[in-house]
Amino acid sequence: MKPLIALISAASLLAATAVLARDLSVDEARQLHEAGAVLSIEAxxxxxxAQHPGGALEDQELEEEYGRYVYQAEIRDQNGxxxxxxxxxxxxxxxKNHRDD
Known part of the structure; x- marks a missing residue:
């Protein structure tokens, strides 16, 4: 019986985590910007x-995490x-601004 309870608990935790963070579509991001809830993707x-002058943006996304909108970016600096x-x-x-090794 205990393994079943552990399995159900793990599944519930995983489902809750999935609901707490989600990627937003381009249309959702635009609507949020027009409503004044977030800055533009360009800004x-x-x-x-600006955190890594001369760097190149390799990936970006807007997420809703725990009721907060978070912009995530991957940047390649001038040194690679x-x-x-x-x-x-x-x-x-x-x-957050940390080097990805």
């Missing part, structure tokens, strides 16, 4: 790139280093 991209960044999509504040 967020510029803020991310890969960086993972997260910005608060409403304010542009850098939440």
């Amino acid at each position: 967020l991209s510029a803020a991310a790139l 280093g890969q960086w993972d960044l997260e910005l608060d999509a409403r304010t542009g504040q850098v939440l």
Whole structure:
């Protein structure tokens, strides 16, 4: 009986996590920007790139995490280093900026 309870608990936790974070479509991002809930993707991209001048944006996405909008970006710096960044999509504040080894 205990393995069954553990399995159900694990499945419930996984389902809850999936609901707490989701990728937003381009249309959703545009609507949120027009409503004033988030900065534009262009402004967020510029803020991310400002953290690594001369770098190149390799990937980006807007997510809703725990009721908060987060812009995630991957940047390749001038020396070839890969960086993972997260910005608060409403304010542009850098939440995470670490080198991806």
